[in-house]
Amino acid sequence: MTTEAAGAGALLTILRDGRARTRAELMQLTGLARSTVSQRLDALSDQRWIIPSNDAISSGGRPAVAFAFNAGARIVLAADLGATHARLAVTDLATQVLAEHSADVPITDGPEKVLGWLVDAFHRLLDESGHTLDQVCGAGIGLPGPVEHQTGLPVNPPIMPGWDGFDVPGWLGRRLGVPILVDNDVNIMALGEHWAASPEIEHLLFVKVATGIGSGIITEHRLHRGAQGAAGDIGHIRVTTSDIVCRCGNTGCLEAVASGAALAALLRAAGEDAANSRDVVALVRAGNARAVQLVRQAGRDIGEVLAALVNFFNPGGIIIGGDMADAGEYLLAGVREVVYSRSLPLATQHLSIRVRQLDDRAGVIGASVLVIEHILSPGVIDEAVAAHA
Ligand SMILES: [Zn+2]
Known part of the structure; x- marks a missing residue:
């Protein structure tokens, strides 16, 4: 790994993977100087992305402080909107479900009605789980039709009248004030099964x-x-x-x-x-x-x-x-x-x-993974750290 590549975001990835847990291990793995590693760990700690972990590591001398990824640092909103049924969840950054809800919501009701319901339902779930919108780092949405990846727009969805080209990320983003990631239902199910079961x-x-x-x-x-x-x-x-x-x-x-x-x-x-x-x-x-x-x-x-x-x-x-x-x-x-x-x-x-293995929960878990993988990607973490520096 080159020095330039090992920003705070890259160090967070290494800590999440478990490839290193201490300052010394991070220095060894990245080739970064102690001062640089310390500075980046401080930045990650300040924003609660990492916390000291209980298992201090002893290698003969003074025990070294170990760091762990803090899955409770932010909250994720996740929704799997099917043809006739919707399933929602509030999760942490490890896809642990903190509150969930499902309801019969026909997608044929059109985007404004369905997404308006979704915004209200997310607010109720946040209340229920004891969290607020300012702790939310993003919302992942699965739709039962083709979604253009670059824009998050549904494209000619056969069972979704009124949704073709509707700006789902923009509409929800204006109301929730967080990044919105949209994908089709099959992709989020694949993500959910891969993450949780395989x-x-x-x-x-x-x-x-x-x-x-x-x-x-x-x-x-x-x-x-x-x-x-x-x-x-x-x-x-x-x-x-x-x-x-x-x-x-x-x-x-x-x-x-x-x-x-x-x-x-x-x-x-x-x-x-x-x-x-x-x-x-x-x-x-x-x-x-x-x-x-x-x-x-x-x-x-x-x-x-x-x-x-x-x-x-x-x-x-x-x-x-x-x-x-x-x-x-x-x-x-x-x-x-x-x-x-x-x-x-x-x-x-x-x-x-x-x-x-996940029954019908795969989609909502995958919608959460969609957000987690985006938010915790090294580039996005580096931006978050820089914005608060
Ligand atoms: Zn065909």
């Missing part, structure tokens, strides 16, 4: 199978969003020569044959009572043979796309999330069957394929 997996593919199908791509522990933020939209990859028309206008899309909505439609055509993906899962759990067969085949269709993606991307893990993940082994069996037989042996040698 932090050791460097390259991860998260696949949401619910009403639609999409994926979030983690590479080198970070989200890969692509040039515009559209990476991972695997629901519209063609899997079959069938003529089933997809909502995108093409035929044979993965989503048109294997999503919860597609399976519910097939079950209804067969005389079953299935309005949505939850109902499909309920039928599977009740042992309905047709539902089991359809879910297994959906797993194979999803597996067909994933087999190609595994060869292309070589992930260390695949996580299946979304409502349909609750169909568990039946869905996984189909996915595994095709991926392990069709992908290259070197790519599948250590590949784990599992269902989500």
Whole structure:
């Protein structure tokens, strides 16, 4: 690490990672002079980013003071806005949930009504957790549609009338007075699962199978969003020569044959009572043979796309999330069957394929991670330190 690179923000990253805990260890790791390290530690302490930790380290002589990242230094607001349901939380800087709330809020109510509700709900949650807005370092918002990464604007979201191009970061930023980070729901779920359940997996593919199908791509522990933020939209990859028309206008899309909505439609055509993906899962759990067969085949269709993606991307893990993940082994069996037989042996040698671990909390945790990774990035910490110097 060069001297210029090791600003206060870089030292904070090292303390968070646990690569160093004391002044001496930081000097050794960064090559910085004692006075420089001390100055940066003082600046970080002044803003409460770090606190002395209890475990003083003794190496024979006088015990050295150890420092630890202070996860309570700031508060994060997080929201996972789905098609019909919203889940919110107030968390610390380690994604520990301090207060949470969920409610039925149709996204079709439009941006001003939904976001107005969100601002009020955030204020209520802050009260409940005993915090105030001036302790908040940012708000992370997940939306159920495509979001342009550079601007945080929804772009042609199919199920969100009135939201196309709406300035979500600007609108919320004016009312909350904190940085606003916006991403699509699948990306925040991928972040949440990676952070909380599989932090050791460097390259991860998260696949949401619910009403639609999409994926979030983690590479080198970070989200890969692509040039515009559209990476991972695997629901519209063609899997079959069938003529089933997809909502995108093409035929044979993965989503048109294997999503919860597609399976519910097939079950209804067969005389079953299935309005949505939850109902499909309920039928599977009740042992309905047709539902089991359809879910297994959906797993194979999803597996067909994933087999190609595994060869292309070589992930260390695949996580299946979304409502349909609750169909568990039946869905996984189909996915595994095709991926392990069709992908290259070197790519599948250590590949784990599992269902989500966080249930429907993954999105709100991921929305918090979105803020934490931004706020604690070395450049942003350096700016915060400089602003208060
Ligand atoms: Zn399509």
